[in-house]
Amino acid sequence: MTAAVVLLVAAALMGTSCRGRRKRAVIQRGDVGEAAVSTYVAPGDMDEFYLFSSGGHSGNIYVAGVPSMRHIATIPVFTPYPGTGYGYDKETKEMLGRYTWGDVHHPSISQTNGDYDGRWMFVNDNANNRVARIDLRDFKTKQILGPLPNVSGNHGSSFVTPNTEYILSASRFSAPVPRSAYAPIEQYATAYKGIVAGVKVDPQTGRMSMGWEIVMPPFNYDLGSAGKGPSNGWAFWTSYNAERATGKLEVTSTQKDRDYVAAVNWKAAEKAIADGKYKTIDGAKVIDPKATPGVVWLMPCAKSPHGADVTPDGKYIVCSGKLQSITTVYSFDKIQNAIQKQDYSGDEDGIPVIRYDAIKEAEVNVGLGPLHTQYDDQGYAYTSLFVESAVAKWKLGTWEVVDKIPVSYNIGHLCAAEGDTMHPKGKYLIALNKLSHGRHISVGPSQPEASQLIGISGEKMKLLYDAFTEPEPHYAQMIKVETLKPIEVYPKEANKNPNAIWDIKDAKVDRNGSNVTVKMIAVRSNFEPNRIEVNQGDHVTVHLTNIEQTTDELHGWGLVDYDINIVVDPGETKTVEFVADKPGVYAYYCTNFCSALHQEMQGYLLVKPRGGGGPAAAVKRDTKGNLTALRQEAPR
Numbered sequence: 001m002t003a004a005v006v007l008l009v010a011a012a013l014m015g016t017s018c019r020g021r022r023k024r025a026v027i028q029r030g031d032v033g034e035a036a037v038s039t040y041v042a043p044g045d046m047d048e049f050y051l052f053s054s055g056g057h058s059g060n061i062y063v064a065g066v067p068s069m070r071h072i073a074t075i076p077v078f079t080p081y082p083g084t085g086y087g088y089d090k091e092t093k094e095m096l097g098r099y100t101w102g103d104v105h106h107p108s109i110s111q112t113n114g115d116y117d118g119r120w121m122f123v124n125d126n127a128n129n130r131v132a133r134i135d136l137r138d139f140k141t142k143q144i145l146g147p148l149p150n151v152s153g154n155h156g157s158s159f160v161t162p163n164t165e166y167i168l169s170a171s172r173f174s175a176p177v178p179r180s181a182y183a184p185i186e187q188y189a190t191a192y193k194g195i196v197a198g199v200k201v202d203p204q205t206g207r208m209s210m211g212w213e214i215v216m217p218p219f220n221y222d223l224g225s226a227g228k229g230p231s232n233g234w235a236f237w238t239s240y241n242a243e244r245a246t247g248k249l250e251v252t253s254t255q256k257d258r259d260y261v262a263a264v265n266w267k268a269a270e271k272a273i274a275d276g277k278y279k280t281i282d283g284a285k286v287i288d289p290k291a292t293p294g295v296v297w298l299m300p301c302a303k304s305p306h307g308a309d310v311t312p313d314g315k316y317i318v319c320s321g322k323l324q325s326i327t328t329v330y331s332f333d334k335i336q337n338a339i340q341k342q343d344y345s346g347d348e349d350g351i352p353v354i355r356y357d358a359i360k361e362a363e364v365n366v367g368l369g370p371l372h373t374q375y376d377d378q379g380y381a382y383t384s385l386f387v388e389s390a391v392a393k394w395k396l397g398t399w400e401v402v403d404k405i406p407v408s409y410n411i412g413h414l415c416a417a418e419g420d421t422m423h424p425k426g427k428y429l430i431a432l433n434k435l436s437h438g439r440h441i442s443v444g445p446s447q448p449e450a451s452q453l454i455g456i457s458g459e460k461m462k463l464l465y466d467a468f469t470e471p472e473p474h475y476a477q478m479i480k481v482e483t484l485k486p487i488e489v490y491p492k493e494a495n496k497n498p499n500a501i502w503d504i505k506d507a508k509v510d511r512n513g514s515n516v517t518v519k520m521i522a523v524r525s526n527f528e529p530n531r532i533e534v535n536q537g538d539h540v541t542v543h544l545t546n547i548e549q550t551t552d553e554l555h556g557w558g559l560v561d562y563d564i565n566i567v568v569d570p571g572e573t574k575t576v577e578f579v580a581d582k583p584g585v586y587a588y589y590c591t592n593f594c595s596a597l598h599q600e601m602q603g604y605l606l607v608k609p610r611g612g613g614g615p616a617a618a619v620k621r622d623t624k625g626n627l628t629a630l631r632q633e634a635p636r
């Protein structure tokens with residue numbers, strides 16, 4: 001960027017506050033120029049990082065560029081999204097099953113040797129106990145696994161192990177196991193069970209399948225984190241409600257001073273399964289830790305912990321008790337020693353509880369309401385403080401808090417560049433705030449979430465930019481742009497769909513009884529065939545191939561009145577199925593602007609009414625010859 005542009009931008013931004021518009025609350029005037037320079041990505045220039053924000057109960061993932069913070073794409077995962085035709089074509093419809101929503105909490109990019117390899121991104125569904133895989137070559141959801149058996153409220157998910165052997169999964173809401181079992185709530189403490197689990201990932205294809213499960217005491221398993229480096233082979237989950245209470249949990253589950261972090265040796269879990277030490281429950285291989293010791297331990301933690309975050313060197317596990325002002329640092333070495341010496345302070349349902357003082361490395365006084373921790377490339381940790389609405393920066397090793405920055409407001413997760421890998425990139429941190437009031441022009445009662453960009457290159461953290469996203473970014477992943485190599489066109493040779501056609505002469509309508517199969521081509525600016533004649537009640541299958549091999553030449557296929565819209569990318573074939581239950585004439589048209597003659601890209605589905613009647617029957621006139629109806633009502 002030229003110096004002149006920098007000055008212009010800086011001047012423009014400073015001018016904003018002079019003109020008496022709503023003040024930027026936190027950026028001091030002297031910082032505005034610097035903030036503008038460091039976030040301004042000039043037209044035509046590119047961002048340095050991808051940001052993948054979870055979309056919470058919107059069921060989506062939102063993609064933005066950093067440092068510009070511009071929203072670039074939406075990846076639908078658990079929710080139909082007409083913008084990309086997701087959930088309307090046969091394949092994605094089947095993938096969504098009978099669910100129309102999901103609650104995405106923790107996106108997790110696949111790793112090799114503890115660093116992002118940019119192949120896939122996994123996301124969890126807290127609501128319907130599922131996990132999904134997005135392919136980062138085309139930014140599309142490729143698999144949804146679940147509901148996972150026995151898991152109830154899959155929240156401590158979908159964190160990956162260092163070589164993406166497993167995705168972590170856990171029950172946030174303990175319940176009888178299997179999921180169909182019933183027990184009155186009075187029996188919560190004994191008949192309800194927690195589950196922590198590993199979902200297996202195929203190293204070549206990314207395909208997910210059930211791995212191991214461990215039945216646990218009925219706590220609320222919260223966040224998970226996989227060990228790495230020296231702690232590779234372990235997984236950790238925080239939990240709350242050691243009281244095993246029900247009802248008004250804000251009171252009943254906060255009686256004791258301590259809750260627990262579950263520490264699982266997943267290599268031992270793998271071995272237990274291989275040795276046949278499991279019960280099959282609802283199709284999953286479930287380990288009972290009472291019968292099979294040496295797989296899971298409990299570590300006392302400051303009460304009601306939330307985040308669990310293993311340090312980049314894998315030596316420490318940082319867990320934050322949201323009702324205390326400290327975050328607890330456990331030493332992995334000390335955990336191993338304590339286990340060896342059986343330095344336990346008790347047990348829960350046969351699972352040994354390791355003595356707290358034997359494994360505690362430090363208690364860092366970070367501030368009020370600590371939730372999550374991320375790391376940079378300089379040996380610093382950053383902990384979000386929900387109650388204090390701030391981020392605390394502290395030094396690993398000395399455990400000293402060295403800086404704090406206020407955020408607007410009430411931060412939940414935070415995301416540093418590759419900040420959960422073995423080699424964080426530093427430079428940027430994003431505060432994912434729950435409240436944004438007063439930071440944007442008003443949009444009524446339903447306000448967006450705030451994603452604030454913070455510079456972390458210097459000694460002091462600096463607020464650089466306010467951005468907003470749809471509800472609700474619980475967590476995000478930030479990855480170097482160069483690590484991803486997205487394709488922009490599906491090469492013709494790679495299209496193995498047996499229903500793909502590439503030549504207009506192969507386009508056709510076939511009938512087999514009441515089944516009508518259409519092989520259709522979309523190419524600027526025509527559908528071939530552009531007329532389909534069927535009988536009312538026919539089952540219609542359309543295989544649509546976009547034969548373009550040019551980037552950004554997408555075609556949509558919207559069918560009027562039939563609630564159908566698919567979008568087909570260049571070189572892709574998609575299938576849509578429906579019953580032609582409404583008689584009459586229905587246009588189909590291209591929904592994705594593709595050329596100067598995009599508007600002409602259309603055709604007709606002609607549905608002959610049952611029992612005859614033709615186009616004339618569609619027009620009704622009264623005795624004076626006035627038009628009373630344009631079309632007869634569809635029989636329902």
Ligand code: K7E
Pocket residue numbers: 105106155223306371372411412413474475
């Ligand atoms: Cu919102 Cu990780 Cu589900 Cu914390 S979680 S904020």
Ligand code: CUA
Pocket residue numbers: 524525554555556590591592593594595598599601
């Ligand atoms: Cu094809 Cu618009």
